[in-house]
Amino acid sequence: MTTSSTPAAAPSPAPRAAATAADAPGRSAPRSPGSAGALAGRLVGRLGGGIARLFLLVVAVFWLMPTVGLLISSLRTSADNETTGWWTVLLRPTELTVENYRALLSNDAITGSLLNTVLITVPATVLVVAISAFAGYAFAWMDFPGRDWLFLVVIGLLVVPIQIALIPLARLFGTLGIFGSMVGVIAFHVAFGLPFAIFLLRNFFAEVPRELLEAGRLDGAGELRLFVQVILPLAGPAIASLSIFQFLWVWNDMLIALIFADSGSAPITVALQQQVRQFGANFDILGPGAFISMVIPLVIFFAFQRSFIEGVTAGAVK
Numbered sequence: 001m002t003t004s005s006t007p008a009a010a011p012s013p014a015p016r017a018a019a020t021a022a023d024a025p026g027r028s029a030p031r032s033p034g035s036a037g038a039l040a041g042r043l044v045g046r047l048g049g050g051i052a053r054l055f056l057l058v059v060a061v062f063w064l065m066p067t068v069g070l071l072i073s074s075l076r077t078s079a080d081n082e083t084t085g086w087w088t089v090l091l092r093p094t095e096l097t098v099e100n101y102r103a104l105l106s107n108d109a110i111t112g113s114l115l116n117t118v119l120i121t122v123p124a125t126v127l128v129v130a131i132s133a134f135a136g137y138a139f140a141w142m143d144f145p146g147r148d149w150l151f152l153v154v155i156g157l158l159v160v161p162i163q164i165a166l167i168p169l170a171r172l173f174g175t176l177g178i179f180g181s182m183v184g185v186i187a188f189h190v191a192f193g194l195p196f197a198i199f200l201l202r203n204f205f206a207e208v209p210r211e212l213l214e215a216g217r218l219d220g221a222g223e224l225r226l227f228v229q230v231i232l233p234l235a236g237p238a239i240a241s242l243s244i245f246q247f248l249w250v251w252n253d254m255l256i257a258l259i260f261a262d263s264g265s266a267p268i269t270v271a272l273q274q275q276v277r278q279f280g281a282n283f284d285i286l287g288p289g290a291f292i293s294m295v296i297p298l299v300i301f302f303a304f305q306r307s308f309i310e311g312v313t314a315g316a317v318k
Contacts, residue, residue, distance in 0.1 A: 072096075074290075076095050077097060078284045109275075110275075110289050114292070125243055129246065131194060132197030133201055133239065173187070180260070185260045189253070193246050197242050275289070
């Protein structure tokens, strides 16, 4: 009985040769096209990011230059501002002085108008936010006859120009006895701030999951309790954004205050405008006054910057 043995097949030398070629000194394995493309993508991404940062830095410098110029000019005397530009202070820092701000704080018209601005802006902002929050919740989650048609009317009021309502509201406020007072100015700002505020908060409230409200109703919560304990905690960023928008609009307004406020209730914008008309180039008062009227909204914005950004981007990604 004979047995036949089949010789084992010899291993292929190709893998060994490839390994030898890769391990040989002074040699490297060829790169695939995918790795080269990824390297090029990383280089382009880094260069693109650097260029984008440089561009944003240049834009920020140009954007802040008027503010820096106003600040430096407010710290210089009128004679220096009339003869040289504000940038010369970089070579002559001894020109800086705080005398302009001392004169500003001793000017009763400016300090009184600054207080009037606060007394107008704070109530107008609080009333708009409070009323629009209730109305936005009603339009988003409460069923009542004519809800959709009434919301369309609110949207239509967004396109009504302020100039159209100046004369009719002036006559109405005169009949009511509030023309030429802070109450009239506040009422005008509230009336024209509500349509946008209701539209903004209604759209934000509508994004709240229905399951949260249904769970609250199953627990016996009423509409007011749902609004206070469920909706408002979630709507913090949106309410903060709306508050900043309304605050800036009322604080920087001059047209409404110029028409509906008298000399005793005029805000800082009207007071500065009267300084221009009365004293011409009275920059030792105008410079500090303009900077103070501008820096307060900036402080408010940067204090609530995170909430503002969250409110603006809310609903962009679901």
